[in-house]
Amino acid sequence: MMGHLEETVKSLLRRRSMSMRQLATATGISVSTISKMIAGKQRVNLDYLRRIADALGVPPLTLAEAAGLPLIKEPIGPTDGDRQTSMNALLEYLGLGNLNVLRTEIERELEKYEAYAQTEEGRQFIAEKYLAKRGQIQGIGDFLRDLDDIYDRFSRPDTPEDERRILASGILYFLLATDAIPDYLFPAGYLDDAIAMQMVRERLARRREMKDQGAEGS
Structure with a gap:
């Protein structure tokens, strides 16, 4: 048949x-x-x-x-159990494990890009490439809003240098990382980028918490 x-x-x-x-x-x-x-x-x-x-x-x-691939038709949120189950099925199909495995891989990439962000080459790369690539993507909701916010905060002259490196790691992930999920599997194709933006926010929160604790102890 x-x-x-x-x-x-x-x-x-x-x-x-x-x-x-x-x-x-x-x-x-x-x-x-x-x-x-x-x-x-x-x-x-x-x-x-x-x-x-x-x-x-x-x-x-x-x-x-x-082909019957386990695709997601809408962006998933933290409480979307059925769609997260489907996303895990897609990741397994692609040989990427599950969402936890994907987060581990993304965290490794962000750490690498944070180091690259400290170099003149890394900063120049963002200056030359970000706006062009950002202009190629439209209408992906929360992911783009997070990305725009991260770039805006990265660009502010009053942003502390340690926070700027974290923000830059997310921008560099968007620019440089090989997509774990093909972008044409929209919106699933932007899941790794969206997770990277979320993890940048989490890393910023941890960095600020450490600063606050240091200030309290001094």
Whole structure:
């Protein structure tokens, strides 16, 4: 029985008067691999799915949904149990463990970027790249508001240098980190960036708490 992904791809091929061989040429993926993947005989490769979607002129999310991937249709919050369960399913599918594992990986990246933010190269990179990349993204709600706020606070001359480094780590994560989840799996694709912004806020809160405790003890 023809699967939903296979049916969708073959319908799009007919609509565009394309053969499977032409699709293979356009994507750089062999006919055999495409056939096995869309028929469910081998695991869906997200990069291949994106290439096939581009060649067929449809959003990658269309094929991701047809493949039955455990996608999230709306941004998740801390109390969205059902959607967090679905997100864990997606992360497991992608070989990324779960949300806790993802947070651990993001924390490691933020620590690395905080060190980079202390260099002239890191500060120059933010100055040259941030506004251009930020302008490419629209309408992602809380994630963008957090990102804009972090950049605004980073840019203020009265922001303490230790806090500026933490803020810069979040900006550099947005600019440099390899996305754990493909961005086209919107809004799930921005989950790691959103978590990074949340963790920047948590790190700022801890830093200020340590300062307050130091002031009280002096």
